[in-house]
Amino acid sequence: MAFGKDHELHQRRFGRNLGLGLVLVGFVAVMFGLTVAKVGDGMGQVQGFDHVLRPEMMPETAQ
Amino acid sequence: MTDATSSLTAPQAGDASFGDYVSLLKPRVMTLVVFTALAGLVVAPGAVHPMVAFAAIVFIALGGGASGALNMWWDADIDAIMRRTRNRSVPSGRVHRDEALSVGLALSGIAVVMLGLAANWAAAALLAFTIFFYVVIYTMWLKRWTPQNIVIGGAAGAFPPMIGWAAATGGVSIESVLMFALIFMWTPPHFWALALFMKSDYADAGVPMLNVTHGRPATRRHILVYTALLAPLAIGTAFSSIGGPVYLSVAVAMNLWFLKGALSIWRRDDAQADADNYIVEKRFFRFSLYYLFAHFGALMADAALTRFGWGIW
Numbered sequence: 283m284a285f286g287k288d289h290e291l292h293q294r295r296f297g298r299n300l301g302l303g304l305v306l307v308g309f310v311a312v313m314f315g316l317t318v319a320k321v322g323d324g325m326g327q328v329q330g331f332d333h334v335l336r337p338e339m340m341p342e343t344a345q
Numbered sequence: 346m347t348d349a350t351s352s353l354t355a356p357q358a359g360d361a362s363f364g365d366y367v368s369l370l371k372p373r374v375m376t377l378v379v380f381t382a383l384a385g386l387v388v389a390p391g392a393v394h395p396m397v398a399f400a401a402i403v404f405i406a407l408g409g410g411a412s413g414a415l416n417m418w419w420d421a422d423i424d425a426i427m428r429r430t431r432n433r434s435v436p437s438g439r440v441h442r443d444e445a446l447s448v449g450l451a452l453s454g455i456a457v458v459m460l461g462l463a464a465n466w467a468a469a470a471l472l473a474f475t476i477f478f479y480v481v482i483y484t485m486w487l488k489r490w491t492p493q494n495i496v497i498g499g500a501a502g503a504f505p506p507m508i509g510w511a512a513a514t515g516g517v518s519i520e521s522v523l524m525f526a527l528i529f530m531w532t533p534p535h536f537w538a539l540a541l542f543m544k545s546d547y548a549d550a551g552v553p554m555l556n557v558t559h560g561r562p563a564t565r566r567h568i569l570v571y572t573a574l575l576a577p578l579a580i581g582t583a584f585s586s587i588g589g590p591v592y593l594s595v596a597v598a599m600n601l602w603f604l605k606g607a608l609s610i611w612r613r614d615d616a617q618a619d620a621d622n623y624i625v626e627k628r629f630f631r632f633s634l635y636y637l638f639a640h641f642g643a644l645m646a647d648a649a650l651t652r653f654g655w656g657i658w
Binding site (some may be wrong): 300 | 360361362366398462
């Protein structure tokens with residue numbers, strides 16, 4: 283038995299779900315791109331993430 | 346059968362298409378927001394990572410769209426009366442008012458927080474203020490209260506280049522204020538021209554536009570005065586650090602043309618306008634859109650010339 287043609291209502295709902303899905307994929311892509319850009323841009327700023335003290339992280343003081 | 350079938354298949358709240366939700370964000374207004382915000386970002390000094398710039402534009406546009414949805418939520422009653430707006434998603438019943446409110450609030454929050462994370466919190470604060478200004482100050486308060494509604498409310502549409510500039514520099518400066526002022530002064534003649542050929546739309550909806558409260562001849566005078574005030578501001582911007590030869594030529598040509606249009610509108614009366622179906626007013630309104638795009642396009646062209654070392658001043 284062949285399935286009947288989808289009702290317009292179901293097509294509309296499918297379109298809405300597809301649209302939302304694409305928006306979410308786009309959002310993930312933007313977040314990923316931003317993460318790559320920010321981490322690549324200022325690697326120095328994430329020093330200390332492992333809580334290990336490094337001399338170059340100490341503020342400079344007058345000798 | 347028909348009753349049961351129709352209750353199952355007729356559009357109900359929550360059954361709007363994706364396009365109906367997109368239309369809540371006023372995509373045509375969004376193009377203006379995107380373009381002017383991009384201009385603010387491009388002409389700002391310093392370099393921004395392209396991905397950060399792209400994300401900033403996306404979230405500025407999203408914030409602009411969110412304020413559009415909140416505007417449609419609040420103005421559903423007015424929109425249902427006006428011919429220009431009665432087919433919008435909310436007044437036509439395709440999207441429920443509460444949905445418009447939810448979409449507007451959710452997208453506002455996402456846009457502001459994401460702009461803060463992507464660019465900086467100064468830009469995010471400006472975006473939050475813009476949404477607040479458009480929704481609360483303009484939509485809820487000024488629009489139904491004073492004929493100065495679009496004069497003061499025009500500030501909301503003038504913020505995007507300032508936000509773009511803030512996204513790039515982290516602050517506000519005289520150049521970003523000049524870009525703000527350009528859109529701020531452009532808005533009244535643009536909207537009053539529209540109000541002239543929309544005839545009784547605003548009066549029917551009880552919106553105190555200038556043509557409703559002070560009459561149409563006064564509106565024609567105001568268009569001329571604001572256009573005359575806009576011209577020196579627009580041309581003067583050419584001599585700031587964001588201006589250049591391209592912008593100066595465009596500004597001079599466009600402002601002369603705009604002034605000529607405003608003079609034509611001022612010289613006419615409604616009998617003449619009715620006779621030719623408001624052709625001059627409609628032409629002026631259409632030209633005003635090109636006017637703004639050309640000015641911001643020219644600013645970006647000069648910024649590009651300067652970056653390539655071909656800047657003259």
